[in-house]
Structure formats: C-alpha cells, structure tokens
Amino acid sequence: MKRINIGCFAIWFVCFNALGISAFAQTHSMSKAYHPPKDPLVQKKLADWQDLKFGLFMHWGTYSQWGVIESWTLCPEDESFISRGGAHGNNYVEYKESYENLQMTFNPVDFAPEKWVTAAKDAGMKYMIFTTKHHDGFCMFDTQETDYKITDASTPFSSNPRSNIADEIFKAFRTGGFMIGAYFSKPDWHNENYWWPYFPPKDRNPNYDPARYPERWQNFKNFTFNQIRELMTDYGRIDILWLDGGQVRPVEVAGKSGRDGSQYFNQDIDMPKIATMARALQPGLIMVDRTVAGEYENYTTPEQEVPDTPLPYPWETCMTIGGSWSYNPDDQFKSSLSLVQTLVKVVSRGGNLLLNIAPGPRGDWDPVAYERLKDIGNWMKVNSEGIYGSKPVAPYSVGNIYFTESENQSVIYAFWLSDKDEVSLPETLMIPLEKVAKKVKKVSLMGSDSALGWEQRADRIAVTVPHTLSAGNQIKYSAVFKIEF
The missing domain is CATH 2.60.40.1180 (Golgi alpha-mannosidase II)
Structure with a gap:
C-alpha cells in the first residue's frame, strides 16, 4: 500500500498544461489548504486509490439531447461558457421550461454499461466517477425525493428494465473490479428550496437568504441528506462521494457574489451530519467536497490542469477527453499522444488522472472515444508498470x-x-x-x-x-x- 503524503500546505501555484482548455468546459480553482483524514479506514482507502492512477469520469443527463454544456445554460450569469439562445430560445423563462421538458424525451436506448467497462478496463482505468445528479437537479438514479429523475413515468426510458442508470453503471463497473465513485451536486436548481419559485434565480446560488427563511433552507438540507443517504444505502459498495458545487458551504460572513462563484449567503448543509451518516453506511468512504478545504475534502481536484511540481497531499486532475464535460456532437477529441502524455505528467507529479467521456443522447460514447481508449490501452499494456503504485521522484x-x-x-x-x-x-x-x-x-x-x-x-x-x-x-x-x- 502506498504511503499518503499528507500535511497542511498552501497551494499558490498550478499552471495550465500544454493541452489547452476549451471555452465550452467550465473550470474550477482548487482549495488552498489540505486537512488529512483521521479515520484509519479512510486513510487506507485513500492510499489504495492513490495507487490506481487512472480513472473514468462520466457527465450525462438530459442535456445530452441538445449537445449543450451540462446544466449551466440554466444559470442566469453572464459567463463566457454559458450560451443558451439558438433553436431553443432566447427568452430565459421559455428556455428553462424547454430544458426541463427534456425529461419527456430522454430515452437512451443504446445504454449498455458493460461495453464501457470493457473499454475502460482495456485502457488501464481502475476507478470511475458517475454523475448521479448535476446542478440542474435531474437524477440519474431512482430517488424517492423528486419526480425529476430517469425512473419517473414521464421519462420514456423509465419503462426500460435498466432504467435506474446509476445502479446499472455501478454494478457493471463493480463487477469489472473498479473502485466506484458517485458524483453528486450539492446545489439543485430544480429544487424549490434552492431556487424558490417566488423569486427569479439570480445566479448559481439560492435566490433567497437562508438565514431569513430558515425553514425553507432546512427543507433543502433534509432533501440533500436524504438523497445522499439513498446513494449510500441502495447502490452497493460506494468508495468515493465526489461532491460538486463549492459555493454550498458554511461562511462566517455572507457577502455579495462575485464572478468567481463565491456565494451570497451562508449555505451550510451540515456536512458533519452527512459525513457521519455516509461513513456509517459506507465505512472508509473517501469524501471529495471539492474546493471546500477541510476534513471532507480528502483529495483535491485541479481541473483541466497539471501542477508544475508534486503536491504534498492526494490529488486528482479531472480532465475532458475533448473540449466539453458533456456530450457535444462537434467536440474535438484530444489526440492519443496528448492523453498518454498527460497521464505520464500527472503521475510524475504524484497525482491521478480522471478522464471524462460523455455519453450521447442514445446512451453510448462517440466512436472516437473508444479509439482513444484502445490506443491508451495498447501503450499501458507495455508500460503500466511505471504508472500503477508509483510515486514521484526528483528531478520529476x-x-x-x-x-x-x-x-x-x-x-x-x-x-x-x-x-x-x-x-x-x-x-x-x-x-x-x-x-x-x-x-x-x-x-x-x-x-x-x-x-x-x-x-x-x-x-x-x-x-x-x-x-x-x-x-x-x-x-x-x-x-x-x-x-x-
């Protein structure tokens, strides 16, 4: 088992690597401090995870039908990566209604996760993270907390015997020997207790002050707790809970939101209570409350970038295989050369690479993605000895x-x-x-x-x-x- 390099260090650097970043994909900065986990079971699983080095990420939801960026076209912020317009309307209210009605046509009939398992395994991937729910609130699992989900009768795919997509994916990859991770968005833009219909949404944050309406915010906290409990209870062994939406966090002083996504309000959802519950159900669970420095961010997640030098704690570069986190029919995939060399660069700095491949509206990957994974796999079959279980060594x-x-x-x-x-x-x-x-x-x-x-x-x-x-x-x-x- 690999020793974890842990400590509390400031991160004052991280540069973009030579691969470049598409404007279609949003990126996040990572935390500026690290707090090592104290639970021995978490320490052991984290060390095991560090040895795996190469994982699969998948962003998938109803938005794949339009080929637009995941969730973000619903967000009323003037950001370069957010563009709605086009055939789906320039009026925000009409656009939001059309977007949420995508549930009524989502029918990924080509869904066959075993195909993905084979391709990922042959490429040398050892763990996976799947988006059970992104910011738009559409659930790719059979939650009892909302009807806005893949298994609801209003979703055409609900009649498919494999309609509980997250469960099917987790079972298939677990059978394939993968470590299993559940991505879960803390903000939920469909939930009436996050974006209260009484007010128009203003940005990515709640459109009301939780301190002024504590009962409404408590309802949202209960909703979030219950959904995470479902994932920890009904979906077999879960190794990683990968939480996104870093603006949902406690703050001592509430201030006006800036373009960096900092929150208007204190958005405390009681992570200690969530973590206690989750780890009681899933002992040793790795928690990644990303960009929220503290005891629930067990590893950091530089996005679309590779650090110049090794970081003194566990970390993972999450990166798209193309220019987008979600399915884009015109996406330009990175070359096999770039992908292999990115893996080498990440591992040489002591990190893991989590490579995102987005399924399309019918439930399969672009054929080019399979080609890239085959190329990576052919290289890994010869050279993986220098990848798995390795550690960085000077001069790096x-x-x-x-x-x-x-x-x-x-x-x-x-x-x-x-x-x-x-x-x-x-x-x-x-x-x-x-x-x-x-x-x-x-x-x-x-x-x-x-x-x-x-x-x-x-x-x-x-x-x-x-x-x-x-x-x-x-x-x-x-x-x-x-x-x-």
Missing part, C-alpha cells in the same frame, strides 16, 4: 523526460515523451538522475528484449540505443526506460 522531469519510482525505491522509470505518435529515439541520450548514491544494476527499454549500452555518471546515465530501436521500433507516444538499482 527534465526536458521531455518524466520520472516515476517504484514503491520500494528499487526502480526508476524514465518516460521519454515523443513529439509525434511514432517514437524515434536518438542513438545516444542522457537520463538525468538525482539518486547518485545508488549503483545502477540494469537499464532496459520497456517492451524490448534488446540490450542497451549504458554508463552511470555522477548525475546522469548515458544510454546508447541500438540502431534497430532508434527508429521503426513500433513504440508510440512515449518510450519508457526502466532503471534498476
């Missing part, structure tokens, strides 16, 4: 070479990143190292039986690559050198 990266280390510190893996799909290695290359006190026993190229020439020097290893391996070697994206001590 130099130029196009990135490093990881085995748990017992007996092996360093040097990932030589190519600038194109096919790897063409130089006939001689230098691998910089800081572990000069150890004597190198062997240097080899993962996936090859050909012997390498090498010489250990004070702060590096000079490697001679045979001509047969320098080109036409069938290696893609990144060559991995295994250095044994």
Whole structure:
C-alpha cells in the first residue's frame, strides 16, 4: 500500500498544461489548504486509490439531447461558457421550461454499461466517477425525493428494465473490479428550496437568504441528506462521494457574489451530519467536497490542469477527453499522444488522472472515444508498470523526460515523451538522475528484449540505443526506460 503524503500546505501555484482548455468546459480553482483524514479506514482507502492512477469520469443527463454544456445554460450569469439562445430560445423563462421538458424525451436506448467497462478496463482505468445528479437537479438514479429523475413515468426510458442508470453503471463497473465513485451536486436548481419559485434565480446560488427563511433552507438540507443517504444505502459498495458545487458551504460572513462563484449567503448543509451518516453506511468512504478545504475534502481536484511540481497531499486532475464535460456532437477529441502524455505528467507529479467521456443522447460514447481508449490501452499494456503504485521522484522531469519510482525505491522509470505518435529515439541520450548514491544494476527499454549500452555518471546515465530501436521500433507516444538499482 502506498504511503499518503499528507500535511497542511498552501497551494499558490498550478499552471495550465500544454493541452489547452476549451471555452465550452467550465473550470474550477482548487482549495488552498489540505486537512488529512483521521479515520484509519479512510486513510487506507485513500492510499489504495492513490495507487490506481487512472480513472473514468462520466457527465450525462438530459442535456445530452441538445449537445449543450451540462446544466449551466440554466444559470442566469453572464459567463463566457454559458450560451443558451439558438433553436431553443432566447427568452430565459421559455428556455428553462424547454430544458426541463427534456425529461419527456430522454430515452437512451443504446445504454449498455458493460461495453464501457470493457473499454475502460482495456485502457488501464481502475476507478470511475458517475454523475448521479448535476446542478440542474435531474437524477440519474431512482430517488424517492423528486419526480425529476430517469425512473419517473414521464421519462420514456423509465419503462426500460435498466432504467435506474446509476445502479446499472455501478454494478457493471463493480463487477469489472473498479473502485466506484458517485458524483453528486450539492446545489439543485430544480429544487424549490434552492431556487424558490417566488423569486427569479439570480445566479448559481439560492435566490433567497437562508438565514431569513430558515425553514425553507432546512427543507433543502433534509432533501440533500436524504438523497445522499439513498446513494449510500441502495447502490452497493460506494468508495468515493465526489461532491460538486463549492459555493454550498458554511461562511462566517455572507457577502455579495462575485464572478468567481463565491456565494451570497451562508449555505451550510451540515456536512458533519452527512459525513457521519455516509461513513456509517459506507465505512472508509473517501469524501471529495471539492474546493471546500477541510476534513471532507480528502483529495483535491485541479481541473483541466497539471501542477508544475508534486503536491504534498492526494490529488486528482479531472480532465475532458475533448473540449466539453458533456456530450457535444462537434467536440474535438484530444489526440492519443496528448492523453498518454498527460497521464505520464500527472503521475510524475504524484497525482491521478480522471478522464471524462460523455455519453450521447442514445446512451453510448462517440466512436472516437473508444479509439482513444484502445490506443491508451495498447501503450499501458507495455508500460503500466511505471504508472500503477508509483510515486514521484526528483528531478520529476527534465526536458521531455518524466520520472516515476517504484514503491520500494528499487526502480526508476524514465518516460521519454515523443513529439509525434511514432517514437524515434536518438542513438545516444542522457537520463538525468538525482539518486547518485545508488549503483545502477540494469537499464532496459520497456517492451524490448534488446540490450542497451549504458554508463552511470555522477548525475546522469548515458544510454546508447541500438540502431534497430532508434527508429521503426513500433513504440508510440512515449518510450519508457526502466532503471534498476
């Protein structure tokens, strides 16, 4: 089991990586402090999760029918990533009604989660997070708290024997050996106790003051508690509760909302009560109350970005396979080269990569997503030894070479990143190292039986690559050198 690097540190940096970010996907900043969990069961599960390195994220809901950004077109904020207009109307009231009526036509008849399990498993993914409910409030599980759900009679898919989509997904991935995570939105823009119909919505926050109407806010707290209890009770083993909507948090001083999404009001939903209940039902549950620094954010979640240097606590980069978190028929998918190399960069900094793939309105992924996962899987079948259970090691990266280390510190893996799909290695290359006190026993190229020439020097290893391996070697994206001590 991997040791967790924990402590209370400030994060004053995180830069965007070279992949870039589409304006179609909203991003969030991450917390500026970390508080390690005290529960030994949570500590153990968190350590196990850190070793998995690569996970699947899925945003899916009625919004897939329009191919618009998930939930956010309902939010009356003037943000660049929010655009409603078009064929669905420019009048907000009419738009909201049309959006919520998408429930009446949602019928993903191609839904077959076992297909996703096979593709994700072959790609080397080890855990998954699924959106049981996003901010719009539409539930992809059979909640008893609202009729705005996939299993309600007004939803065409409700007659399908697999209509409880979250349950079907969790069961399929659990059978496939995955760690299971439930995404749950704390804000609920459909619930009358969050956006009270008496007032128009003003932004992403409640449209009334919870302190002035405490009974209404208590009803919302009860609603949230009950829905999370359903997920913790009726859906088998849940390993991660991934909570979104960081504006829903307690604040000492309420202030006017800014464009950063800070809340108008104190939105305390009693996380201690929720956590106590959830962990009584799911012992060892990892909780990710993202962007809310404290004991319920067991790992941090830099979004669409990779830190420059390792972070001293558990973390996960969540990133889209294309430009959008939700299904977009015109989405442009990142290349296999970019995806593999992003995984390497994240792991070299000690993090996990949670890659989002959005199902479409009929209930399947874009064929390109399957192609990307197949490419990643082919690379992982040769090189995953340097990914799973690894930890960061100085110098972390130099130029196009990135490093990881085995748990017992007996092996360093040097990932030589190519600038194109096919790897063409130089006939001689230098691998910089800081572990000069150890004597190198062997240097080899993962996936090859050909012997390498090498010489250990004070702060590096000079490697001679045979001509047969320098080109036409069938290696893609990144060559991995295994250095044994």
